[in-house]
Each structure stands twice: as C-alpha cells, then as structure tokens.
Amino acid sequence: xxxxxxxxxxxxxxxxxxxxxxxxxxxxxxxxxxxxxxxxxxxxxxxxxxxxxxxxxxxxxxxxxxxxxxxxxxxxxxxxxxxxxxxxxxxxxxxxxxxxxxxxxxxxxxxxxxxxxxxxxxxxxxxxxxxxxxxxxxxxxxxxxxxxxxxxxxxxxxxxxxxxxxxxxxxxxxxxxxxxxxxxxxxxxxxxxxxxxxxxxxxxxxxxxxxxxxxxxxxxxxxxxxxxxxxxxxxxxxxxxxxxxxxxxxxx
Numbered sequence: 001x002x003x004x005x006x007x008x009x010x011x012x013x014x015x016x017x018x019x020x021x022x023x024x025x026x027x028x029x030x031x032x033x034x035x036x037x038x039x040x041x042x043x044x045x046x047x048x049x050x051x052x053x054x055x056x057x058x059x060x061x062x063x064x065x066x067x068x069x070x071x072x073x074x075x076x077x078x079x080x081x082x083x084x085x086x087x088x089x090x091x092x093x094x095x096x097x098x099x100x101x102x103x104x105x106x107x108x109x110x111x112x113x114x115x116x117x118x119x120x121x122x123x124x125x126x127x128x129x130x131x132x133x134x135x136x137x138x139x140x141x142x143x144x145x146x147x148x149x150x151x152x153x154x155x156x157x158x159x160x161x162x163x164x165x166x167x168x169x170x171x172x173x174x175x176x177x178x179x180x181x182x183x184x185x186x187x188x189x190x191x192x193x194x195x196x197x198x199x200x201x202x203x204x205x206x207x208x209x210x211x212x213x214x215x216x217x218x219x220x221x222x223x224x225x226x227x228x229x230x231x232x233x234x235x236x237x238x239x240x241x242x243x244x245x246x247x248x249x250x251x252x
Contacts, residue, residue: 049149051079051117055142055158057165060125062177067165069102069123073115079146083111089159091138094131098138101126115146128165138162 052075060066073079086103088095103109104124112121128135140160147153 046150046152049077051075051077051115051146051148051154053079053082053115053144053146053156055144055160057160057162059165062173064169065127065129066125067128068125069160070120071122072120073117076117077149078117079112079115080149081111081113082115082144082146084108085143087141089139089141091134094134095138095140098126098135099140136162136166
C-alpha cells in the first residue's frame with residue numbers, strides 16, 4: 001500500500017496531465033454528440049414543417065385518353081407563395097398550343113399564396129386521341145418556387161415528357177368509380193320507392209285465393225268422377241274449409 005502511495009506522490013504531475021487530457025477528450029466527444037443531436041433535431045423540425053411540391057402528368061381514372069397536370073404537396077408543411085414557370089423544351093408550335101390548353105386555370109399564371117399539406121390541384125385536360133403523335137413529342141420544363149412556414153425558400157425544376165405515356169393502357173373500370181355508380185343507382189331506386197314514382201310488385205295470396213283454388217280442385221275432381229261414371233263424394237280433404245285468418249292479418 002505504501003508503494004502505491006509513493007508512486008502516486010512521485011508521479012502526481014504526470015497523472016494530473018493524463019487526467020486533464022482524458023477530461024478534454026471526453027468534453028470534445030460530448031460536444032460533438034451534442035452538435036449532432038442539435039443537427040438531427042433541426043432536421044426533424046424542418047421535415048415536419050417542410051413542404052414538397054410535385055407536378056406530373058396524370059390521366060383521368062374514368063377516361064384514360066384525357067391527360068392533365070397534377071400539382072400536389074406531398075410534404076408535411078404548407079407551401080407559401082407558390083409560383084410556376086412553364087416553357088416548352090421540344091415539340092414546337094403544337095406543344096405550345098397543348099401547353100396553352102393545359103394551363104387555362106389561373107393559378108398557373110398567378111400562383112398560390114397557400115398550398116396545404118396533402119392538397120392538390122389539377123390543370124385543364126387535353127384529349128390525347130387528337131393529334132396523338134404530335135402531343136407525345138411535347139416536352140415541358142416546369143420551374144417551381146415556394147417558401148415554407150419558416151421562410152425557407154425552395155426552387156425546383158421538373159421535366160414533363162409526354163412520350164412517357166406512349167403505349168400506356170388501362171384495363172377495366174376503376175373500382176372506386178364502379179362503387180360510386182352502384183351507390184348512386186341504389187340511392188335513385190330508394191328515392192323512387194319513397195316518393196311513389198315506382199311501386200313494388202307484390203303478389204298477395206289471401207284466404208279468398210285459397211278458397212278459389214280449393215273449389216277449382218274439387219270441380220276437377222267431380223269432372224273426373226263424372227267422366228269415369230262413378231258417383232262422386234266430396235273428399236275429406238276438400239270439404240268446405242272454414243275461414244282462416246290470413247297470415248298477413250295475424251291471429252284474431
């Protein structure tokens with residue numbers, strides 16, 4: 001034990017330097033980790049308030065030949081002061097006419113002051129079956145500028161090539177469209193019944209019908225006995241039935 005104390009006493013200066021170096025290294029490491037944590041927190045906060053604007057060409061679900069531009073905010077934050085600038089890269093005069101046809105809505109020229117998360121807007125449509133070969137040769141360049149809630153500015157450039165839709169096909173009718181049509185038909189039918197526009201077709205079978213059927217059976221039975229030359233006696237099962245309450249009327 002005395003040897004240990006003697007060693008510590010003789011080397012106290014060196015041990016102090018080593019301890020100070022260890023504390024310095026630990027402080028530096030802690031500072032680096034704190035800086036990374038602050039950076040991740042800042043990035044997470046920006047991600048929660050950051051807008052992300054996408055623009056693409058999309059056909060109608062119910063009419064695949066009608067094509068339009070879809071603008072959508074896929075980010076978690078709103079976009080402020082959203083502006084568009086679209087020009088033709090390739091396609092010539094037919095592409096210019098197509099662009100004028102698509103950008104008829106005023107927000108392409110004026111922009112949008114607020115565009116919330118998950119919100120979407122659509123352009124006018126163009127019929128791709130008219131001048132198809134000319135329209136699929138069109139290429140547009142779209143420049144988008146907008147700001148986040150923290151005043152951070154974004155500027156992006158998107159190229160829309162209509163040739164990507166060449167050869168695209170759609171099979172059948174979209175399920176949501178079929179469901180909507182079925183619900184609409186059911187609603188119309190219920191409305192017709194409720195307003196009396198149409199009446200239900202109901203076949204009622206009452207006691208009068210049962211008596212008439214019993215008499216017809218008895219008459220046929222008498223005719224068969226008469227033709228066979230036998231006397232006729234009313235069968236037990238075909239005796240005059242007593243009046244019974246209708247099933248629809250309930251018990252007396």
